[in-house]
Amino acid sequence: MLSIQDLHVTYGGAVQAVRGVSMEIPDGEVVAVLGSNGAGKTTLLRAISGTLRLHRGRIDSGSIRFGTTDLAGRDPAQTVRMGLVQVPEGRRIFGRLTVEENLRAGGMASRDKAAKARAQDRVYDLFPVLRERSSQRGALLSGGEQQMLAIGRALMASPKLLLLDEPSLGLAPRIIGQIGQVIAEINRQGTSVLLVEQNATMALGVAHLAYVLDVGEVSLSGEARELARTDEVQRLYLGHDGDGDGTTRRRATSGRKLSRWTQ
Numbered sequence: 001m002l003s004i005q006d007l008h009v010t011y012g013g014a015v016q017a018v019r020g021v022s023m024e025i026p027d028g029e030v031v032a033v034l035g036s037n038g039a040g041k042t043t044l045l046r047a048i049s050g051t052l053r054l055h056r057g058r059i060d061s062g063s064i065r066f067g068t069t070d071l072a073g074r075d076p077a078q079t080v081r082m083g084l085v086q087v088p089e090g091r092r093i094f095g096r097l098t099v100e101e102n103l104r105a106g107g108m109a110s111r112d113k114a115a116k117a118r119a120q121d122r123v124y125d126l127f128p129v130l131r132e133r134s135s136q137r138g139a140l141l142s143g144g145e146q147q148m149l150a151i152g153r154a155l156m157a158s159p160k161l162l163l164l165d166e167p168s169l170g171l172a173p174r175i176i177g178q179i180g181q182v183i184a185e186i187n188r189q190g191t192s193v194l195l196v197e198q199n200a201t202m203a204l205g206v207a208h209l210a211y212v213l214d215v216g217e218v219s220l221s222g223e224a225r226e227l228a229r230t231d232e233v234q235r236l237y238l239g240h241d242g243d244g245d246g247t248t249r250r251r252a253t254s255g256r257k258l259s260r261w262t263q
C-alpha cells in the first residue's frame with residue numbers, strides 16, 4: 001500500500017533527520033516504527049503526510065509511493081483526500097471546542113455527509129466515552145480521552161492509512177493498553193495503521209511488522225513477534241541507549257521498571 005524507498009530528509013538544509021530509509025506498509029496491516037527520541041520517527045510521518053514544509057524540512061531524495069501515486073511534493077490537504085491521515089504527536093485537540101465540534105473539524109475535508117455520519121458513529125462506537133462527553137469542551141477531557149479524541153478526529157476523514165505519532169506518550173499503563181486495543185480494532189475494521197511509538201510493549205503487541213529507527217536509519221525490521229525477542233528491542237523496552245551490559249538489561253526488562261518507564 002505504502003512503499004518508501006531510500007528516503008532522505010533534511011531540515012533547514014542541514015540536519016539529516018532521515019537517512020536512506022526504506023519501508024513497506026502492506027494493505028490491511030499495522031506496522032510499528034520504534035526508536036528513541038530524535039530517531040526520525042516524526043520526520044518520517046511528516047514526509048508521508050506532506051507536512052515537512054511546515055517545519056522547514058524537505059525530501060532530498062528517495063520516493064514515497066501510495067499505491068501507484070508518488071507522494072513527494074503533495075500538500076497535506078491532498079494526502080488527506082487520498083486517504084492518509086496523521087494524528088500528530090502531543091494530541092493537539094481544540095480545547096475550547098466541544099468533543100463533537102472537534103470531530104466535525106476532522107471531517108471538514110469531505111463533503112460527503114453520509115460518510116461523515118458513518119464515521120462519527122464509528123468513532124462513538126470505538127470510544128463510548130466520547131459519545132457520553134460529546135458536548136463537553138476538549139480541554140476538560142483526561143489525557144487518555146484527549147488522545148482518543150485526536151484519533152477519532154483523524155477517523156472522521158475515513159483514512160485508508162492512519163498515521164499515529166506516539167499515542168501512548170504521557171499516559172498511564174492501563175490507558176495505553178486501551179489505546180492499543182482500539183488500534184487493533186480500527187485495523188480489524190479495515191484501516192491500515194502506521195504506528196510510531198517509543199512504547200515497544202504496546203506497539204509490538206498490536207503490530208504485524210515493525211521497524212526500528214536509529215538516528216535516521218533502519219537498524220532492524222521484521223515480524224513484530226520476532227523483533228520483540230531481539231536484544232536491540234529489549235533495550236528499547238527500557239529506553240536505554242545501549243549503556244551497561246546485556247545481562248543487566250535483560251534482568252531489568254521484567255519487573256516494575258518497565259511500567260514506571262511507560263507512564
Ligand SMILES: Nc1ncnc2c1ncn2[C@@H]1O[C@H](COP(=O)(O)OP(=O)(O)O)[C@@H](O)[C@H]1O
Pocket residue numbers: 011012015016017035036037038039040041042043044055056057
Ligand atoms: N523542525 C525541525 N528543524 C530542525 N531539526 C529538526 C526539526 N524537527 C526535528 N528535527 C531534528 O530531526 C531529528 C529527528 O527528529 P524527529 O523526527 O522529531 O525524531 P523522533 O520523532 O523520532 O523523536 C532530530 O535530530 C531533531 O532534532
Ligand SMILES: [Mg+2]
Pocket residue numbers: 041042043089165
Ligand atoms: Mg517524534
